[in-house]
Amino acid sequence: MSATLVADNLGLAVRGRQLVAALGMRIEPGQVWCVLGPNGAGKSTLLRTLAGLRAPDAGRVLLGGRDLAAYRPLELARQRGFLPQSVVDTFSLSVMEAVVSARHPRLSFWAWGDDETGNARRALHTFELDDLAGRDVTTLSGGERQRVNIATLFAQDVDVLLLDEPLASLDLHHQMKALDELVRVALGDGRSVVYTVHDINLAFQHATHAVLLDGRGGAIAGPKDDVVTSAHLTAAFHHPIHGVTLGDELFFRAGRLNGDVA
Amino acid sequence: MTFASAVRLWSLLLVVAAVVVGGSVLLGGADSSVPASWEALVSRADTPMHAIVWELRLPRAVAACGVGGLLALSGCLMQVLVRNPLADPYTLGLSGGAAVGALGAMLAGAGAVLVGVSAAAGALVACVAVFVLAHRDLLSRQRTAHRDDSTDLILIGVMLASGFGAIVSMMLVLAPDKNLRGMLFWMMGDLSGVGSWLLPVVSLVACVLLVAPLGRQLNLLVRGEESAAALGVRPPLVKTAIFVVASLATAVAVTTAGTVGFVGLVVPHALRRVVGNDQRVLIPASAIVGGILVVVADTVSRVVADPIQLPVGAVMAVIGVPTFMFLLVRRR
Numbered sequence: 244m245s246a247t248l249v250a251d252n253l254g255l256a257v258r259g260r261q262l263v264a265a266l267g268m269r270i271e272p273g274q275v276w277c278v279l280g281p282n283g284a285g286k287s288t289l290l291r292t293l294a295g296l297r298a299p300d301a302g303r304v305l306l307g308g309r310d311l312a313a314y315r316p317l318e319l320a321r322q323r324g325f326l327p328q329s330v331v332d333t334f335s336l337s338v339m340e341a342v343v344s345a346r347h348p349r350l351s352f353w354a355w356g357d358d359e360t361g362n363a364r365r366a367l368h369t370f371e372l373d374d375l376a377g378r379d380v381t382t383l384s385g386g387e388r389q390r391v392n393i394a395t396l397f398a399q400d401v402d403v404l405l406l407d408e409p410l411a412s413l414d415l416h417h418q419m420k421a422l423d424e425l426v427r428v429a430l431g432d433g434r435s436v437v438y439t440v441h442d443i444n445l446a447f448q449h450a451t452h453a454v455l456l457d458g459r460g461g462a463i464a465g466p467k468d469d470v471v472t473s474a475h476l477t478a479a480f481h482h483p484i485h486g487v488t489l490g491d492e493l494f495f496r497a498g499r500l501n502g503d504v505a
Numbered sequence: 506m507t508f509a510s511a512v513r514l515w516s517l518l519l520v521v522a523a524v525v526v527g528g529s530v531l532l533g534g535a536d537s538s539v540p541a542s543w544e545a546l547v548s549r550a551d552t553p554m555h556a557i558v559w560e561l562r563l564p565r566a567v568a569a570c571g572v573g574g575l576l577a578l579s580g581c582l583m584q585v586l587v588r589n590p591l592a593d594p595y596t597l598g599l600s601g602g603a604a605v606g607a608l609g610a611m612l613a614g615a616g617a618v619l620v621g622v623s624a625a626a627g628a629l630v631a632c633v634a635v636f637v638l639a640h641r642d643l644l645s646r647q648r649t650a651h652r653d654d655s656t657d658l659i660l661i662g663v664m665l666a667s668g669f670g671a672i673v674s675m676m677l678v679l680a681p682d683k684n685l686r687g688m689l690f691w692m693m694g695d696l697s698g699v700g701s702w703l704l705p706v707v708s709l710v711a712c713v714l715l716v717a718p719l720g721r722q723l724n725l726l727v728r729g730e731e732s733a734a735a736l737g738v739r740p741p742l743v744k745t746a747i748f749v750v751a752s753l754a755t756a757v758a759v760t761t762a763g764t765v766g767f768v769g770l771v772v773p774h775a776l777r778r779v780v781g782n783d784q785r786v787l788i789p790a791s792a793i794v795g796g797i798l799v800v801v802a803d804t805v806s807r808v809v810a811d812p813i814q815l816p817v818g819a820v821m822a823v824i825g826v827p828t829f830m831f832l833l834v835r836r837r
Contacts (some may be wrong), residue, residue, distance in 0.1 A: 296734055320737030325730045333588050334727055334782040344728070347721055353509040355785065356721050399736070401565040 245273050246307030246322060248293060248435060249402050255285050255292060256303025262288060264460035265302065270437060274431045277446035277453050278439040279482050284458030285330060286439040287407050294325040294439060296404045311447055320348035324396045332381050338391050341374045342366055345399040366397040369424060385412035394428035406438040422449040443495045447471050455479050511786045518793040522570060525797050529804040530558060564702035568761055569803040570796035571705025573768055575758040577795020578712055580769015581788055582751040585723050586744055587658045590832060593769030596757040597749035600766060601669030602631025608676045608688050621732040625756035632752040635662050652672055694765035694818025696803050706788040708757045712750050713792050719743060720785030727784065765818045767825020768795050774832060
């Protein structure tokens with residue numbers, strides 16, 4: 244029952260400033276999309292719009308052929324999950340409680356809700372958090388907390404995963420681990436994944452498709468090889484970015500500001 | 506915590522509450538011994554003691570229990586609403602609004618009923634003012650991503666409270682001497698002249714039944730509106746619901762007992778340390794423990810300086826102020 248997420252002629256504007264003029268994209272099951280672009284280009288806004296957490300400023304977003312606005316929030320929460328850029332906890336709760344809370348959309352209104360911990364335990368195990376299950380989330384380090392948030396999203400068990408900066412504050416091992424898991428659930432389980440990221444190379448290695456925003460209305464979406472090119476990146480980021488082939492792999496590096504020789 | 510252990514906890518607390526109410530009924534000033542009170546409680550003889558126990562102490566204890574529960578529940582809900590452990594009806598200026606309403610009515614020479622009604626109206630006006638000023642987006646769907654407006658809310662509450670405080674001082678200065686004592690006692694919380702003593706308890710039960718099923722959604726809301734919305738909660742709807750319940754609960758409490766501060770702050774905070782921050786468990790537990798605390802405080806205020814009755818609000822403040830300071834300092 245995996246569903247296709249479609250952005251149809253999508254326009255995004257924040258405080259009267261147009262970020263995206265008309266974006267068309269089809270996110271099919273089994274695809275991994277990365278969203279690239281400079282600061283303030285509208286990456287988070289795009290993700291939140293795709294998640295149905297804000298209304299599009301133009302066009303529409305369809306999940307399984309149905310406009311997101313026509314979904315009941317609970318119904319939507321059983322199909323798509325969203326990882327916010329940051330979750331700030333002002334009150335203590337245990338890691339296990341945080342992860343189990345993602346089961347909310349699957350429970351009936353009157354259910355108490357502590358019966359189903361299988362998913363949560365698996366998600367904790369995936370992100371090497373078994374030992375932290377009983378810890379208070381407010382005492383965790385930034386990276387540990389981010390892993391808990393990603394595990395929470397996995398425990399939600401949805402077909403469409405939208406992640407805003409999932410790699411923020413993760414160490415290298417856990418960055419690779421998180422990306423690997425995202426690719427696995429997409430290619431292996433036939434889910435679809437969309438994430439924003441700043442590291443172009445990590446994105447390029449762990450994505451099938453890409454969206455590149457320039458923050459002035461321009462947006463390019465498609466298979467990554469068509470979108471992530473030196474010319475497109477240089478134009479979008481306002482900075483010379485060159486492709487370098489190392490072994491068989493294509494890498495991108497930004498030119499130095501004072502007389503680069505690449 | 507599983508449902509079974511939550512039920513065990515609530516039952517235990519209910520038993521304690523019953524014992525405390527019983528104790529409060531039996532304890533009195535120096536001229537009434539516990540055995541004499543007990544005899545009056547169980548016998549049907551129409552003695553003066555019988556009247557004291559059945560017509561003064563019991564209604565007062567039951568009303569205190571209801572008021573405490575309502576204030577604790579309201580504090581608990583407001584803390585969820587603004588995601589800040591310092592929120593409660595007192596710190597957000599609701600009690601100040603109620604005081605302006607009630608004292609205004611007293612100045613105008615209104616009777617007890619009208620004083621109660623205008624206290625409730627004052628609390629609701631303050632409530633609306635706080636939230637309209639701080640949460641302009643309470644009902645809107647569009648909101649900016651990571652806005653943290655809980656500091657705004659507390660500051661607005663504090664400013665409103667001092668504004669109301671100024672109005673209250675002016676009223677006190679202008680008031681004729683014969684009204685002064687009643688006004689002062691109202692402001693410091695007073696359960697001695699309780700009118701409809703069942704109203705607080707009935708409202709408390711109604712509020713708990715209304716809010717308790719939302720526990721799981723409140724748990725999600727506490728962690729942030731955006732992630733809650735992504736998990737299928739409708740934040741504007743749930744927030745409006747708990748806002749209305751919290752304001753009405755405060756209004757009923759204030760109408761019954763005047764200004765009793767800090768219950769909404771101390772009780773949820775202390776309970777969180779014991780049972781954790783699971784709203785499903787915490788909200789009913791707070792309601793019961795709030796009742797217990799105010800019954801104890803009221804009994805102390807009644808007995809400790811007999812024959813003088815201390816205002817229950819003052820006794821609560823002695824407990825509440827250090828707790829508030831501790832909370833503030835520890836948050837750094």
